[in-house]
Amino acid sequence: MSERPDFDPSTLVIHSNRSYEMQSNSILFPIHQTATYIHESVGVTKGYGYSRGANPTVNALEQAIAAIENTATALCFRSGMSAIHTLCMAILKAGDHVILSDVIYGGTMRLFHQVLGNFGIEYSYVDTSSAGPAEAAIKPNTRLIFLESPANPTLKISDIRGVSEVAHKHENILVAVDNTFLTPLLQDCLALGADVSMLSTTKYIDGHNATIGGSLATNDEKLVERLRLVRKTIGSIQTPFDSWLALQGIKTLPARLDVHCSHAKQIAAWLEAHPRVAKVNYPGLDSFPQKALAASQQKDFGGMLSFELDASTEDSLRFMNALKLCTCAESLGSVETLATNPATASHCDLTREAREALGISDRLIRLSVGLEAPKDLIADFEQAFAVVFGSKA
Structure with a gap:
């Protein structure tokens, strides 16, 4: 786990993990609007090869989000739904089972009902306001419990700590939380026991209706690398300009x-x-x-x-x-x-x-x-x- 600096949140979002552009000393990190990067020699780069895999401006936003998530890094995507889709593609295969909060965003329901279900992913809607129903719904093939708390649109609360505890009695079950309504500043779902925090950065992170984006944060380094691979493969990375705008929003x-x-x-x-x-x-x-x-x-x-x-x-x-x-x-x-x-x-x-x-x-x-x-x-x-x-x- 990354150690969050002992800053007040208002200081944290401005200064922690902040990236600077050294050539001109611009106070704002620049927009790297580029598809590709020059190799210093064959096989030698400065860490960037192609913007479908990584981009400096996107990385700057990822580090800003990691600061408030208290993780070593975060990964940013073209939308919140793209983040959820990438997570599912990274950890699920045909025949796996997912537990979903019974009250959840309609787009998440649509993803499972009209897309992932066609690929053999099983799913159940469960009352996750307490741990008992979730524990009873776990099957041998359950691999993910996806919560949304507070839920859209009834504000129903999931017991994140309780559900995470029962999930982690099983070796292969991850708990992910859509934390869009609150952000890590109002609800630290990773500290409550969840494995993955998901945000639609379109919402409070941006705060100005200017961008579409999503993020995933976790302390599981192997999962981060798996997510990075899937994101690069399917091309779901956030865009540089939207990342730059979200970087301005997160400061306030x-x-x-x-x-x-x-x-x-x-x-x-x-x-x-x-x-x-x-x-x-x-x-x-x-x-x-x-x-x-x-x-x-x-x-x-x-x-x-x-x-x-x-x-x-x-x-x-x-x-x-x-x-x-x-x-x-x-x-x-x-x-x-x-x-x-x-x-x-x-x-x-x-x-x-x-x-x-x-x-x-x-x-x-x-x-x-x-x-x-x-x-x-x-x-x-x-x-x-x-x-x-x-x-x-």
């Missing part, structure tokens, strides 16, 4: 997360108190059934929440369409507050019955709370309520 990550968390708590409390809101899913609320578990493995409760109105699906969608300051968009983790309806977006591939069994009703609205002033967001909600319900709101 701690400051942004503080504001995201503070604003989300205020918005969640306001929504819960509103007579037209039937339910709010936010781990920081006392009404959230897993608040104790969340508090035991998270440093804060994050900037994501979801809620249902006491209204029809039609009126719920009208409410979303009436929002003016909040943006209707399918991403999260940016400076802008984003609202989406998972039933028509991230989880649209599921049947209504399957969605409702997971707590994803057609009325559910997922909110990524941004950096706007809470009073301005609340004013936007109030005017949207007035548009849909009039004076009765």
Whole structure:
């Protein structure tokens, strides 16, 4: 394990593992927008041969992410889904079995259902809010337990420590966690026992809706080399320009997360108190059934929440369409507050019955709370309520 410097997170993201360009002393690491590299002589390079395998700008982002993951290195990919796909291709073969959190991002479900399943990969959806169901679901051919906590879009919490403990009773089972909603600064899933931390760097790492990217971090050096080989072979490495932009975003990550968390708590409390809101899913609320578990493995409760109105699906969608300051968009983790309806977006591939069994009703609205002033967001909600319900709101 790499020893993280004894820096506050705000210092860590700016200075730890930071790479400099020595030729001009540029304070920003440059964009190495190149496909190939000159060999000093036959077979002799400066560590880079072809950008499908490695690139200095991508490596600079990898070292920045490794600093917050507290690992020797990290690997960056063209998207979060590309990172998950590469992980699966690196460790799985036909006939292997994967345990997935029952509530998980729709894209991850699609990867297994429509892609990996065609190659003989078996998978089961399991309630991972405690270790027992996961342990009962383990088969002789289980090779991976993939958790997402908090889960998209219900914020359901997986017991990362408990599931990791039962998984590691078996020699060949790895535990990976999609930690996109919190990042390592709010939830250190590797310290909780997981083997692999996965991030969609598109979200909070970038923070500005400017890039698509993903990362994997682990303390298993052999797994790192296997992932590096598969990434090079299938060409899933992050691009230099997107890496450079994400490098700028990560420097403000701690400051942004503080504001995201503070604003989300205020918005969640306001929504819960509103007579037209039937339910709010936010781990920081006392009404959230897993608040104790969340508090035991998270440093804060994050900037994501979801809620249902006491209204029809039609009126719920009208409410979303009436929002003016909040943006209707399918991403999260940016400076802008984003609202989406998972039933028509991230989880649209599921049947209504399957969605409702997971707590994803057609009325559910997922909110990524941004950096706007809470009073301005609340004013936007109030005017949207007035548009849909009039004076009765």
